[in-house]
Amino acid sequence: MPETIIVTGAHGLIGSAVCRLFAKTYTVSTIGRRAPANMIADIADPATIERLDLTGAKCLIHCAGIVDEDFSNPARAFRQAIEGMAALVRRAKQDGVRRFVYISSAHVYGPFAGEIDENSRPNPLHDYAIAHFASEQILRRATTDEFIGCAIRPCAVFGIPADLDRFRRWALIPFGFPRAAVHDGVIGLASRGLQRRNFIGSDDIARAISLWLEQEQVARFTGINAVGQTSMTVLDFANMCAASAERITGRATRVTRPDGVDPAPDNFDYRTIDPRFVGHSSLPDFVDRMCALMHTPDRQFQ
Template sequence: MKDTVLITGGLGYVGGRIAQKLSESSDYLIRLGTRKLNVEQPQWIRNASIVNMDLSSDADLDAACKDARYVVHLASVNEIDSAVDPEQSMIVNSLGTLKLIRAAERAGIEKFLYFSTAHIYGAPLVGKITENTLPRPVHPYAITHRTAEDFILAAHDRKAFTGIVLRLSNSLGAPAHPEVNRWMLVANDLCMQAVTVKKLILKSSGIQRRDFITLSDVGRAVLHFLKLTASQCYNGTFNLGGENPIRIKDLALFIADRCKDIFGFIPPIVCPEPRINEVSENLEYRIDKLKKTSFSLQSNFTEEIDSTLKFCKQFFGSI
């Protein structure tokens, strides 16, 4: 018998790719939770159903969780909208998560995976960061996710379900479908610029470092956690990164080089000079705890960049 997995935000950027990965397994029935109304059955995934759900509605949440065994929770107000309206961010990201937790408990959910953000550790992210690093979130997006984390971990500690908090760094890869609007993310933005304007314009000097993990590995991590026993999940908190901290400028150079191989041209890179006293600080976003559960990164960084460039050309560009 197949187990039902509710993926909130399942039509979104990360959620869509996770759903596609889980659909490759014959063990699961995928239920995609969305606040959008009258959504047609998506063609980019098999073995999936759609459930309309408002995180403020107990009735919606009870219906979404009914007969499910697992919840993968990604639905949230994004970082841009959180900065504009921190109160709404708190209502959705924090209170909405609490209401979903209560619905999950009523439904007897066995395991609850929550996608948080690396930025709960502060901004900018520098130095060596482990799960023992003191969280000092600054941005409303990070603050509201940190609050939601505590609700998840409290439920985990009282054994309401196995609660897992995944502190995601920067995900990288093409979305599952063109309706996803996450082109403000730095790697996606650069790929889009390469295709549409044929140059890469950086908003900063590009010497800051960020950790990137492919969406393929994110999907694999979810599959991995669904299979783990409660004891293998330790205290429930895990960093989820790619052990791939690179400078933004180097990312741009890499994307420009891939454009040469794929499209036959090298887009110029435009960026401001570093500020006075600005330095490129080291970053180690450690995933040792995750690797102790026998998870290993496998996906190819180049393939994800290539697929994103080709996706942009197919749906948005005319190179």
């Protein structure tokens, strides 16, 4: 009988990739606000979490942390990040779950500047970053020799959404830029676009979790920078999306940005101290797939 892994956010970009990978070797059970989740609970409502039974699971992988869009209701977002996280950690620990993974964010380190690895000091400055760091700290303080925690910190995540109709992260550049390129023929940047980002595939994040889970001897709490193969400026990424859209649609695509003098080159370099956590997914292949998908009349996945 395969061991059980529990996943929250199973229909999200990262959660769906986690489910695909772990379903090959584990029994995957999911927590969500509605069917078809195996267990029904709302992370922003601690009372619903207290009713869960997580007994028998090897690990809980929490992929339903807060996103930027959640801060349209800041009170609910912080309740989910703090009270909901505390309830989920407490429930898992009480039910004998041995390991807990939280999908956090590179934003916990503060401004994307200079070289950042796992030894860099966290410095969360805006609400989104503070909420993720608070969730990490709630997990960290609960860890023991019998309850081990891990926070995965990706920068810019890409991957094919499991369900376009339910996908709500179009404000993120890996998704908004291909859509604008195909639908509008124009990618409009809000800045000069010289800030650098590290792009990692959702499948690579799932793989990083699997690698950590396979380790028998690990620290009580580990922060892991899940790092992708490709780092580039926002402008370079926009130009990549424009070129892909032109190939697929046969229509010229422009990249626009505000007038002004370009600032000094961005020196942001996102790294990991453990090369096993460097991903393999191809960013150009993803951009081509995303543009092709946006160009499909019914825009349905196969």
